[in-house]
Amino acid sequence: xxxxxxxxxxxxxxxxxxxxxxxxxxxxNLKWAGHLYRRAAFGAPLDRLREAVSRGLPATLExxxxxxxxxxxxxxxxxxxxxxxxxxxxxxxLRGWWLYVMLHSGHPLREKMxxxxxxxxxxxxxKVRWPQLMFKQNRLLRRHAxxxxxxxxxxxxxxxxxxKWLDSNSNVAGKPxxxxxxxxxxxxxxxxxxxxxxxxxxxxxxxxxWHTTSEDASAEFAFNPRFHDTGAKxxxxxxxxWNGDDVVRLCLEKPAAARFIARKLYHFFIxxxxxxxxxxxxxxxxxxxQSDYDIxxxxxxxxxxxxxxxxxxxxxxxxxxxxxxxxxxxxxxxLVGPNPNLRQQILSPESLVGRVDALGQQLFAPPNVKGxxxxxxxxxxxxxxARHNFAQALTAGSGRINLEQxxxxxxxxxxxxxxxAAIRRENLTDPVKIVALLxxxxxxxxxxxxxxARLVAFLQEGKPxxxxxxxxxxxxxxxxxxxxxxxxx
Amino acid sequence: MLTRRQFLTRTLKGxxxxxxxxxxPEFLANTARAAEPGKDTILVVIEMNGGxxxxxxxxxxxxxxxxxARPTLRFTREQVIRINDELxxxxxxxxxxxxxxxxxxxxxxxxxxxxPDRSHFESMDIWQSAxxxxxxxxxxxGRSVPDLQDKQGNVPVMQIGADRLPLxxxxxxxxxxxxxxxxxxxxELGGGSGPHQKARRQLIExxxxxxxxxxxxxxxxxxxxxxxxxxxxxxxxxxxxxTQNGGGSVNEFSPFDRGPGFGNLLPKLALIAALIxxxxxxxxxxxxxxGFDTHSGQAEQHRRLLQELADAVNFFFNQLRAGGHDKxxxxxxxxxxxxxxxxxxxxxxxxxxxxxxxVVGPAVKAGPIGPHPSLSDLDAGDLxxxxxxxxxxxxxxxxxxxxxxxxVLNGQFEHLDLLKKT
Numbered sequence: 018x019x020x021x022x023x024x025x026x027x028x029x030x031x032x033x034x035x036x037x038x039x040x041x042x043x044x045x046n047l048k049w050a051g052h053l054y055r056r057a058a059f060g061a062p063l064d065r066l067r068e069a070v071s072r073g074l075p076a077t078l079e080x081x082x083x084x085x086x087x088x089x090x091x092x093x094x095x096x097x098x099x100x101x102x103x104x105x106x107x108x109x110x111l112r113g114w115w116l117y118v119m120l121h122s123g124h125p126l127r128e129k130m131x132x133x134x135x136x137x138x139x140x141x142x143x144k145v146r147w148p149q150l151m152f153k154q155n156r157l158l159r160r161h162a163x164x165x166x167x168x169x170x171x172x173x174x175x176x177x178x179x180x181k182w183l184d185s186n187s188n189v190a191g192k193p194x195x196x197x198x199x200x201x202x203x204x205x206x207x208x209x210x211x212x213x214x215x216x217x218x219x220x221x222x223x224x225x226x227w228h229t230t231s232e233d234a235s236a237e238f239a240f241n242p243r244f245h246d247t248g249a250k251x252x253x254x255x256x257x258x259w260n261g262d263d264v265v266r267l268c269l270e271k272p273a274a275a276r277f278i279a280r281k282l283y284h285f286f287i288x289x290x291x292x293x294x295x296x297x298x299x300x301x302x303x304x305x306x307q308s309d310y311d312i313x314x315x316x317x318x319x320x321x322x323x324x325x326x327x328x329x330x331x332x333x334x335x336x337x338x339x340x341x342x343x344x345x346x347x348x349x350x351x352l353v354g355p356n357p358n359l360r361q362q363i364l365s366p367e368s369l370v371g372r373v374d375a376l377g378q379q380l381f382a383p384p385n386v387k388g389x390x391x392x393x394x395x396x397x398x399x400x401x402x403a404r405h406n407f408a409q410a411l412t413a414g415s416g417r418i419n420l421e422q423x424x425x426x427x428x429x430x431x432x433x434x435x436x437x438a439a440i441r442r443e444n445l446t447d448p449v450k451i452v453a454l455l456x457x458x459x460x461x462x463x464x465x466x467x468x469x470a471r472l473v474a475f476l477q478e479g480k481p482x483x484x485x486x487x488x489x490x491x492x493x494x495x496x497x498x499x500x501x502x503x504x505x506x
Numbered sequence: 507m508l509t510r511r512q513f514l515t516r517t518l519k520g521x522x523x524x525x526x527x528x529x530x531p532e533f534l535a536n537t538a539r540a541a542e543p544g545k546d547t548i549l550v551v552i553e554m555n556g557g558x559x560x561x562x563x564x565x566x567x568x569x570x571x572x573x574x575a576r577p578t579l580r581f582t583r584e585q586v587i588r589i590n591d592e593l594x595x596x597x598x599x600x601x602x603x604x605x606x607x608x609x610x611x612x613x614x615x616x617x618x619x620x621x622p623d624r625s626h627f628e629s630m631d632i633w634q635s636a637x638x639x640x641x642x643x644x645x646x647x648g649r650s651v652p653d654l655q656d657k658q659g660n661v662p663v664m665q666i667g668a669d670r671l672p673l674x675x676x677x678x679x680x681x682x683x684x685x686x687x688x689x690x691x692x693x694e695l696g697g698g699s700g701p702h703q704k705a706r707r708q709l710i711e712x713x714x715x716x717x718x719x720x721x722x723x724x725x726x727x728x729x730x731x732x733x734x735x736x737x738x739x740x741x742x743x744x745x746x747x748x749t750q751n752g753g754g755s756v757n758e759f760s761p762f763d764r765g766p767g768f769g770n771l772l773p774k775l776a777l778i779a780a781l782i783x784x785x786x787x788x789x790x791x792x793x794x795x796x797g798f799d800t801h802s803g804q805a806e807q808h809r810r811l812l813q814e815l816a817d818a819v820n821f822f823f824n825q826l827r828a829g830g831h832d833k834x835x836x837x838x839x840x841x842x843x844x845x846x847x848x849x850x851x852x853x854x855x856x857x858x859x860x861x862x863x864x865v866v867g868p869a870v871k872a873g874p875i876g877p878h879p880s881l882s883d884l885d886a887g888d889l890x891x892x893x894x895x896x897x898x899x900x901x902x903x904x905x906x907x908x909x910x911x912x913x914v915l916n917g918q919f920e921h922l923d924l925l926k927k928t
Contacts, residue, residue: 194802195856196801290724290725335729406692465717468713502726
């Protein structure tokens with residue numbers, strides 16, 4: 018790996034997106050498997066990463082793209098559960114449900130992409146109000162997550178939560194409401210600079226009459242011809258009696274659309290720390306257009322590329338709150354080992370909801386239609402502390418993880434994961450070996466030598482044994498989770 | 507002015523207070539430092555997110571065109587709080603009226619910038635970066651940090667609230683922190699003895715310092731800086747809240763529970779008042795109040811938001827006045843744009859331009875500044891601005907915070923007649 022990588026505008030775009038072929042010098046190993054699973058999934062336990070290493074990159078990538086063989090079956094069950102939960106009108110539970118799906122659907126890449134689209138088509142329950150509508154939208158995002166973008170954009174334009182979110186019911190002939198038309202161009206398909214204010218005003222007219230059947234949880238899309246403006250509209254210089262479907266099509270006829278989505282996915286999968294020049298994105302955008310906007314094609318191309326497995330991507334993203342919390346959960350569960358009592362959950366996803374919120378990412382409630390601001394904005398003095406404190410609760414072996422649960426209601430013997438179980442299971446007492454195991458699980462061994470030495474010194478201070486050693490191990494896991502390296506995806 | 511040492515020697519000579527430990531001297535250091543020349547003024551910026559309807563905030567009630575444009579949303583001469591024969595405040599702004607009566611509320615009218623952008627995000631970025639060309643990736647307050655920094659290493663800029671770090675505060679290598687007033691601000695380390703907790707705390711800090719620059723480069727260093735800054739601020743804030751609480755637990759400190767009827771803004775301003783009173787040394791505070799994007803059913807939501815704003819700011823100055831700190835504090839509000847003059851078909855208003863903002867505090871020249879934008883001379887249905895918002899910034903940067911506005915704003919902007927001569 019180069020010591021000083023070239024600036025991005027010097028990177029050869031035709032090389033960058035070629036499939037990566039590992040060799041003896043740059044092998045497919047634990048470090049890169051961890052990298053792939055942090056980006057394409059929500060992290061993974063060590064044994065899964067080891068399995069990925071032995072299986073090789075192509076097979077691993079295929080499995081990520083298609084999910085476990087039974088993931089469709091699982092999904093049917095999970096969505097049926099989600100529908101029930103949404104009907105109970107409790108947004109908190111619905112967020113817990115989605116975290117559960119992210120962990121247990123057997124198709125983490127699809128969930129990762131669903132999260133991407135939730136941020137892209139950012140809709141908040143704060144205005145939509147009905148969890149049922151948010152659930153319906155979530156299901157729609159998942160269905161199209163790795164499908165074709167045009168039918169996706171058509172469908173989201175008729176999604177009841179979206180219609181409510183962007184005031185479509187008040188968009189009527191003669192009094193157009195521009196909200197949806199503007200965001201469709203600015204945030205959903207083209208980006209600033211690729212349309213004019215006139216395009217927006219005209220497009221708003223094309224969407225007039227796109228309403229919902231009701232204002233409540235049963236709302237469905239309904240076209241209301243009485244309120245539709247049937248006059249001629251001129252959008253991007255093309256004149257016709259356009260309707261909403263036409264506007265979507267006209268947007269996607271513009272070459273800017275493929276670039277816009279490719280750029281956004283670049284930041285999501287590869288790096289938030291650099292602005293790729295258009296030229297670098299062009300092969301991706303081109304492949305996207307050629308494939309009739311097949312999202313899976315774009316994602317596969319990115320995740321299998323040389324550029325993805327390079328310094329341009331490695332640790333070039335800050336973990337989002339969802340990534341941090343679920344990644345830490347995977348790591349701790351890997352240390353806990355197999356759960357002997359299947360009837361008792363060691364770590365309920367619901368207990369994680371308040372933590373994800375505290376880190377700054379309330380699912381189903383992005384701050385506005387632009388979604389969450391990713392990258393450096395995730396970390397401020399408040400959220401750094403919230404990350405540290407979550408890690409403490411998660412690793413303490415007895416901590417109160419669920420922030421929403423009053424302490425007096427916590428069960429007397431709380432089922433808390435104990436990361437020290439790993440060293441008991443493997444009968445480890447040598448501090449160097451213990452730190453090596455923890456560093457493998459948490460950072461795939463990629464940890465600075467002085468930090469490793471410092472952890473060993475901490476672990477053996479006063480030569481703890483038995484319970485005292487267990488306690489020290491938990492504290493060491495916590496310390497690794499506070500490291501700057503661990504905050505990066 | 508006394509230095510910290512002089513203060514301690516004079517007032518505490520032979521007193522047992524010195525023996526209490528670091529708490530008291532630290533507190534005194536802050537109080538003494540508050541007097542460093544040119545470094546004791548404070549600005550509180552309130553972001554009104556969503557695009558505040560300026561036309562229904564400062565209302566030209568005597569203008570027929572206003573009543574025509576707002577058939578359902580208008581306020582009559584009898585309903586507004588009259589400022590003069592032409593203008594009135596929205597009826598929910600009683601708190602502002604009280605401040606106006608005291609001569610502490612300035613209303614800057616017709617504020618904007620050339621070629622107004624009607625996208626929330628674009629326009630908000632323009633206000634926050636102070637660059638209508640959108641070529642500047644940092645914020646105007648972030649760029650002021652070098653001028654705001656004092657010798658004591660106090661935190662110059664602080665955001666209160668769980669929201670993302672706004673662009674206005676970005677671009678400073680350090681010196682900007684955020685405090686969330688809903689979370690206890692404390693590092694949890696479980697049980698264990700005092701020395702052991704200290705050892706764990708030390709371990710975390712040591713590990714944060716041991717990053718290897720190299721490949722991951724600046725992002726890793728950013729995380730490292732953010733973490734170290736968190737630990738330093740944590741220490742300081744805990745100390746401060748402890749002294750304020752008379753040595754009680756930090757978690758007993760709760761300025762947030764002020765009874766029903768209040769939203770988020772009041773507790774945030776209450777915390778800021780406490781920090782100012784205790785001499786935390788921060789020069790610029792930043793808070794946000796959200797929900798001004800009133801496309802439909804505007805009346806009730808706008809009323810609620812304006813009342814929250816005015817009541818909270820009024821409460822804030824009452825707190826400061828009680829401690830004699832009000833004279834060194836100004837509040838400035840802003841929103842990304844105003845709203846279209848003509849209301850829409852959903853009893854709401856769409857994105858517009860040209861709005862008003864408030865600057866509040868004993869140091870202002872009270873009353874309207876500049877004329878209300880004309881309702882007969884519109885630009886595509888929107889008010890025309892006459893005062894570039896950067897003139898407000900320049901006035902406050904140079905005249906209040908003693909920063910160099912030309913460096914911060916990358917150009918010279920004529921000052922407004924906004925501040926009393928000192």
